[in-house]
Amino acid sequence: MTVLAQLAERLQQGDAPGVAQLTRAAITEGVEPRVILDSGLIAGMNVVGARFKSHEIYLPDVLLAAKAMYAGMDLLKPLMIRDGIPSRGRVVMGTVQGDMHDIGKNLVSIMLRGAGFEVVDLGKDVPPERFIQAAIESNAGVIGLSALLTTTMPGMRRVVELARERQLQGKTRVIVGGAPLSREYARDIGADAYCFDGTSAVDCVKSIFGVS
Amino acid sequence: MSGLRGRLARGERLISDGAMGTQLQERGLLPGACPEQVNIEHPEVPAEIARLYAEAGAHIVQANTFGASPLKLSHWGLDRRTEEINRAAVQAARAGVSRSTLVAASIGPTGRLLEPYGDTDPEAVLAAFRRQLASVYAEGVDLIVIETMTDLAEALLALRAAREIDASMPVAVTLTFEPSPTGFRTIMGTGVQEAVQALSANGADILGSNCGLGSESMVAVAREFQTHTRLPLMMQPNAGLPVLKGDTAVYLETPDTMARHAQQLLACDVSIVGGCCGTTPAHIRALRAVVDGRPLRIDRRPA
Numbered sequence: 001m002t003v004l005a006q007l008a009e010r011l012q013q014g015d016a017p018g019v020a021q022l023t024r025a026a027i028t029e030g031v032e033p034r035v036i037l038d039s040g041l042i043a044g045m046n047v048v049g050a051r052f053k054s055h056e057i058y059l060p061d062v063l064l065a066a067k068a069m070y071a072g073m074d075l076l077k078p079l080m081i082r083d084g085i086p087s088r089g090r091v092v093m094g095t096v097q098g099d100m101h102d103i104g105k106n107l108v109s110i111m112l113r114g115a116g117f118e119v120v121d122l123g124k125d126v127p128p129e130r131f132i133q134a135a136i137e138s139n140a141g142v143i144g145l146s147a148l149l150t151t152t153m154p155g156m157r158r159v160v161e162l163a164r165e166r167q168l169q170g171k172t173r174v175i176v177g178g179a180p181l182s183r184e185y186a187r188d189i190g191a192d193a194y195c196f197d198g199t200s201a202v203d204c205v206k207s208i209f210g211v212s
Numbered sequence: 213m214s215g216l217r218g219r220l221a222r223g224e225r226l227i228s229d230g231a232m233g234t235q236l237q238e239r240g241l242l243p244g245a246c247p248e249q250v251n252i253e254h255p256e257v258p259a260e261i262a263r264l265y266a267e268a269g270a271h272i273v274q275a276n277t278f279g280a281s282p283l284k285l286s287h288w289g290l291d292r293r294t295e296e297i298n299r300a301a302v303q304a305a306r307a308g309v310s311r312s313t314l315v316a317a318s319i320g321p322t323g324r325l326l327e328p329y330g331d332t333d334p335e336a337v338l339a340a341f342r343r344q345l346a347s348v349y350a351e352g353v354d355l356i357v358i359e360t361m362t363d364l365a366e367a368l369l370a371l372r373a374a375r376e377i378d379a380s381m382p383v384a385v386t387l388t389f390e391p392s393p394t395g396f397r398t399i400m401g402t403g404v405q406e407a408v409q410a411l412s413a414n415g416a417d418i419l420g421s422n423c424g425l426g427s428e429s430m431v432a433v434a435r436e437f438q439t440h441t442r443l444p445l446m447m448q449p450n451a452g453l454p455v456l457k458g459d460t461a462v463y464l465e466t467p468d469t470m471a472r473h474a475q476q477l478l479a480c481d482v483s484i485v486g487g488c489c490g491t492t493p494a495h496i497r498a499l500r501a502v503v504d505g506r507p508l509r510i511d512r513r514p515a
Contacts, residue, residue, distance in 0.1 A: 067329070
């Protein structure tokens with residue numbers, strides 16, 4: 001088995017020390033950082049995502065795999081920055097103003113990072129302006145909004161409006177998710193997409209950035 | 213202290229109360245505010261909600277302590293007031309009801325993901341539950357309801373903390389499930405059978421489910437529980453799933469619909485039936501009528 005195949009397998013098992021060790025080995029063997037990321041880490045994470053989607057495995061397994069992914073990413077990141085390799089895309093994430101619930105948002109952030117995207121996590125109770133400001137500053141292609149409370153959902157509409165006012169359409173897409181939301185609501189407020197769960201958020205961001 | 217165990221052992225069917233959060237929102241709880249802060253600032257509000265549920269026929273009312281673990285309260289910098297907030301909640305519930313009504317402490321999730329898959333040390337979660345439970349216990353409750361749990365590991369930590377305080381205190385543990393191709397599971401993947409085994413082995417007196425589902429699905433959950441345990445069951449469904457009307461979500465399941473499914477819950481040997489999100493005193497009144505064997509009064513008001 002090649003080092004990359006082993007890497008993908010250890011990642012699926014959520015074995016962070018194993019992933020770190022194999023990533024180091026691949027780097028030593030002279031494998032390109034981008035190849036280690038795509039054919040090792042992301043390849044493994046794609047299997048995890050597919051198994052999660054088909055209910056073969058559950059959230060804890062996904063979270064452990066994502067942790068293992070970080071263990072590899074931490075080693076690759078400095079090399080990718082050194083070589084000027086762009087990230088797969090940048091996403092600004094946060095729970096909207098007035099909402100203190102961040103588990104859902106954290107899960108989506110973990111899964112997006114696990115899929116190789118850069119996430120700028122603004123935390124919870126985030127005012128609309130702050131999303132826009134962060135998206136402009138970090139040149140993010142996606143703003144991801146989360147809400148658990150039905151009472152805080154209007155904050156999502158405000159972010160979409162602000163993105164329009166600041167002429168971010170075309171540059172930055174606004175995607176929304178959270179327990180009380182629906183496709184209809186997302187369409188109604190003019191969001192670019194509704195994500196039913198973490199896996200669909202990953203699929204959605206992949207399609208926005210045109211990566212697989 | 214309550215004789216609750218005896219009542220359940222004799223096969224008595226009890227009604228618990230309805231939603232707290234949506235009732236607080238109707239009374240001005242703002243988005244993002246701490247739902248338990250009202251206990252120390254306006255204790256008359258949770259007292260009134262307890263009174264309305266008791267008057268509607270609830271045998272058990274739950275104190276407004278769901279999110280009052282210090283880990284959760286720390287979101288608002290209120291963790292230093294954990295004892296005060298929990299004790300005030302139990303006092304408020306007692307103040308609203310007569311002596312014959314049982315007062316339960318509600319223990320909800322801390323909102324943290326546990327290690328190894330999350331970043332929170334299970335010891336910190338255990339310590340938080342111990343502190344909250346010591347406060348409600350000091351004030352005197354008849355029952356502890358550990359609820360809306362989706363991580364079995366966290367539920368077991370709360371159960372352990374409750375058991376340590378008083379082995380004779382009745383403790384109910386109810387998880388939140390969602391349908392999956394392999395039966396009902398929590399978002400963390402725990403199925404009913406696994407939950408039953410772990411919770412029974414660790415001393416839970418009452419098992420069941422709350423939130424996440426409307427009353428019809430809750431009947432299916434109850435059937436699954438019934439096949440795996442002979443412990444008393446407690447089921448508290450939502451008033452359906454939230455439906456968006458403009459920017460607000462509403463729960464449309466009527467008291468009548470819930471009462472019809474409550475009959476099926478009782479047929480599955482469920483001992484305690486109550487309501488979660490979106491349920492109101494009108495729902496509890498309808499549930500009480502079912503337990504009392506009174507004919508259902510059809511509620512024809514539009515939802």
